[in-house]
Amino acid sequence: MTLHGKHLISGKLVESSGAFFSAQNPSTGETLQPAFHEGGEPEVDAALKVADSAFDALRSASVETRARLLEVLADKIMALGDDLLNRAHAETALPMARLQGERGRAIGQCKLFANLIREGSWALPCIDHAIPDRQPLPKPDVRRVMQPIGPVVVFGASNFPFAIGAVGTDTVCALAAGCSVVVKGHPAHPGTCELLAGAVFAALDEVGLPSGCFSLVHGHSNELGAALVTHPLTQAVAFTGSLKGGRALFDLACRRPVPIPFYGEMGSVNPVFLLPGALSQRASQIAENYVGSVTMGVGQFCTNPAVVIGAKGANLETFVQSAADAAAKWAPSTMLHAGICKAYDDGTKSISSTPGLSVAAKSLAEASPAASQAACIIYRTELDNLQSHDHLQHEVFGPCSIVATCSGKEEMLNFASQLQGQLTATIHGTEEDLKEYADLVRILERKVGRIIFNGFPTGIEVCPSMHHGGPYPAATHSFFTSIGTGSIYRFVRPVCYQGFPDSELPEAIRETNPSGSIRNIDGQLTR
Ligand code: NAP
Numbered sequence: 146m147t148l149h150g151k152h153l154i155s156g157k158l159v160e161s162s163g164a165f166f167s168a169q170n171p172s173t174g175e176t177l178q179p180a181f182h183e184g185g186e187p188e189v190d191a192a193l194k195v196a197d198s199a200f201d202a203l204r205s206a207s208v209e210t211r212a213r214l215l216e217v218l219a220d221k222i223m224a225l226g227d228d229l230l231n232r233a234h235a236e237t238a239l240p241m242a243r244l245q246g247e248r249g250r251a252i253g254q255c256k257l258f259a260n261l262i263r264e265g266s267w268a269l270p271c272i273d274h275a276i277p278d279r280q281p282l283p284k285p286d287v288r289r290v291m292q293p294i295g296p297v298v299v300f301g302a303s304n305f306p307f308a309i310g311a312v313g314t315d316t317v318c319a320l321a322a323g324c325s326v327v328v329k330g331h332p333a334h335p336g337t338c339e340l341l342a343g344a345v346f347a348a349l350d351e352v353g354l355p356s357g358c359f360s361l362v363h364g365h366s367n368e369l370g371a372a373l374v375t376h377p378l379t380q381a382v383a384f385t386g387s388l389k390g391g392r393a394l395f396d397l398a399c400r401r402p403v404p405i406p407f408y409g410e411m412g413s414v415n416p417v418f419l420l421p422g423a424l425s426q427r428a429s430q431i432a433e434n435y436v437g438s439v440t441m442g443v444g445q446f447c448t449n450p451a452v453v454i455g456a457k458g459a460n461l462e463t464f465v466q467s468a469a470d471a472a473a474k475w476a477p478s479t480m481l482h483a484g485i486c487k488a489y490d491d492g493t494k495s496i497s498s499t500p501g502l503s504v505a506a507k508s509l510a511e512a513s514p515a516a517s518q519a520a521c522i523i524y525r526t527e528l529d530n531l532q533s534h535d536h537l538q539h540e541v542f543g544p545c546s547i548v549a550t551c552s553g554k555e556e557m558l559n560f561a562s563q564l565q566g567q568l569t570a571t572i573h574g575t576e577e578d579l580k581e582y583a584d585l586v587r588i589l590e591r592k593v594g595r596i597i598f599n600g601f602p603t604g605i606e607v608c609p610s611m612h613h614g615g616p617y618p619a620a621t622h623s624f625f626t627s628i629g630t631g632s633i634y635r636f637v638r639p640v641c642y643q644g645f646p647d648s649e650l651p652e653a654i655r656e657t658n659p660s661g662s663i664r665n666i667d668g669q670l671t672r
Contacts, residue, residue, distance in 0.1 A: 146228040148336050150179035152188050152363055155195040156346045156356030159188060166365050168335055171238045171486070171517040172479045181335045184364040186372050189327075192360035193378040196296035196325035199357030204293045204323035206354060208652075208660070212259040214352045215321060219255035221344035222248065222312060229340050233306050236334040238479040238517070243442065244307070251307040254314050254607060258321035261630050265662030267291075268637070270653045272666045275644075285644050288654040291637035293323035294406075295380030298373045300394070302385040303333045303481045304445045310334070311341040311361060314607075314628055315383035322636040324380075325358045329373055332365030333482045339363075367393070374398050374407070381636055384409045385447075385627065388540070388618050395621045408635045409621035410614060412447050412540035413568040415602045418557060419455035419464065420574030420582055423599070428460045431573050432467035435546075436475065438601035440521050443478045444544030445485070448569055448602040451540060453548045454528060454557055465548055468523050469506030475521040475544070477512035485542060486517040492541030493522055499537060501530040505548065519543045525550070528560055538565065558584055566616025566623065567593040569602035592616065594623070 152159040165180035203211070222229070230244050239247075261267050268291040275286035297319040301310040308314060311328045319326045330338035342361040349356050362369065370390070374382055374397045382398055382405065384391050391409035398407035423431065438450050455461040480486040497504065508520035521544040528551040531537045537547060551557050561570075570593045574582065579598070589596050594615035605613055611629030614620040620627075625635050647655050658664060661672050 146225075146340065148179050148232075148339050150181040150335070150339070150363075152182060152184055152192075153339070153342045153346065153361040154188065154192045155199070155360060156349075159191065161185060161188060166332060168236045168333065169483065170235050171482050174483070174515060177235055177336065181363045183366065184362040184369050185366075188362045189369070189372040189376055192327045192362055193296055193376045195357030196327050196360060197378045199355040200293075200295055200325045202355050203320070203325055203358050206323075208262050208265065210352055210354065211321060211323060212263045214348055214354060215255040215259040215317060217351050218312065218317075218344060218348040219252040221347045222252055222255075222307075222341065225340050225344060229337065232340060233334060233337045236337055237303070237306055237481050239306070239442075239481070247305060247307045250607060251312060254308065254317050257607065257630060258317050258633070261633065262321050263660065265653055265660040266664075267630065267633060268653050268662075269639070270662060270664040272654055272664060274667055287641060287643050288645070288650060289639050289641045290651050290654045291322075291634070292640045292651070294636050294638055295324060296378055297324045297326050297636055298379050298382045299326055299328045300370065300382070300384040300386060301328070301331050303331055303485065304442065305385075306331070306334045306337045307341070309385045311338040312345060314632055315385070316345075316359075318633040319383070319636045320358065322633050324636045327360045327362065327373065327379075329370060330361050330363045332363070335363050370394055371397055375401055377403070379405060381405055382407045383627065383635060386411065387542075388412055391621065392618070406635065407621055408625055408627065410447070410627040411618055411620060412542065413615065413619045414451040414538060414540055415448055415567060415569045415571070416561075416564065417450045417453040417571040417573065418561070418582075418585060419453060419461070420572060420578035421456060421460070422575035422578040423573040424455060424460035424464060426575065428463040429467040432464045433471050434601060436468050436471035436521065436523070438603045439523075439546045440475050440544045441603045443480050443519055444521070445481055445542060446603050447540075448605065449540075449542075449546070450571060450602055451546050452531070452538070453546060454551055454560060455548070456553050456557070457550050461550060465505055465523075465525060468548070472506040472521045472523045473509045475508050476510050477508050477518040477520040480517050480519050480543065483517045486514070486519060489519050489541060489543035489545075492543070493545055495536055496524060496541065496545070496547070499526070499530075499534050502526040502537075502547070521545065523548060528556055532560060532563065554582065558588060561585055561588040561592065564592045566619045568613065568615045568619045569593055569595045569597060571597040571600065571602055573599055594619065594626070
């Protein structure tokens, strides 16, 4: 399959008159063909205008048509076959097995949202019948249901080219909700984005929806991202990426003459608390699994467990020794791109130069800079030292982590209560530990989106009960999740209809309930 490197606006190939950029193979440094057009304001304007025009057709299409769109999209992604896997592998260095698994997740998301919208309860239909003879005043007929918000701009992350990329969770749940989408292609994997965009246009065509429901604009300038966020027709933004980028774009969304919701999912240090019972029973086993989690995907996960806290003593020493053994054995591996590898080098140099901190272990084999490789590094320090150096509590994207020793429960709780917002926190303990440290759970409930007991935060289950988000700076809005079916609520808003004739109401809140969804009728949940 030959790539063209052009923007795909409403299915048409669009060239820019300015600069070009190319993807690199991070394993070899080789420049990958073709050169991609660098988008700017004209392309953004064109993409948002067609997205706005197509929005009416998409939101008024039947639920069945939108559900079919997602299912056909899943088939079209699969039909890209090895061309998609090979290009993504060349652009990201992610192993084939990982890419196959991630493609399965992307397809699973399409089917999950198709089922969700067919069933219909997600839209929270609510009906309060009129009571014309109520005293002292009649009660009107009032009904409410979720409606799509309008054109959505999506920024995917470098580390999930399929599941959080051009056809990832944000795009899929926006289309499911009835929103047209403009994707800013990730500059590290533009060819992958181009192939996936082709699958979306093929699916739109097959179900008879306008091609303007989706556009892909390429580029790697901050100006392009800014133009997408500030365009007057953009109604919401989904961003997955770094705190620096997310915060810059969030500020732009808030400073618009008409501010819009900006859903930024950003990095986190995902603290792990080792409680005494667990440490005494299975320190070595926890340590091995911890290093497995730190090094999974070369540490390039927003849920990477980057800080571990345990009380001083022989059991913690056993934990550190086992973690050191596992880290030493881990072979350095290629990161997503040279820029991320350089950021990892700079970040680990900055950690290493911190007073009062030592390296407990490092991969024995040397990392090759030419192949953008990263080594695993496990650091040690005292918890008060970690707390007194702000930079130790910020994400360094890659396979490193810090083990911090505390004197006991009081210091651990004090640390937890001073944490910034996090995507996750993990507790390793026995049930007795959990009773003894109930205060820790109460504190973490105010700090994180997901609390894991005796597991690890990497590997996010895509399911209705998942919450992937957290208080700032983990995310820009702690109420919303970016993973799982709840993520659809980012792209809708409630609309209330008062006194409407039944035939003119949205189907979900008419008297009949053809999809059998759960509705709140006069205060009772019913099908
Ligand atoms: P990134 O460098 O922030 O890039 C994400 C996207 O935003 C890219 O398209 C990037 O384009 C754009 N961008 C970044 N800064 C910008 C700015 N100031 N103005 C305009 N556009 C900007 O992140 P990444 O390297 O792709 O992904 C790694 C990060 O994502 C890590 O921090 C990781 O923790 C986080 N992440 C979070 C989640 C989550 O669900 N919370 C999931 C996966 C990854 P340019 O490169 O052209 O600037």
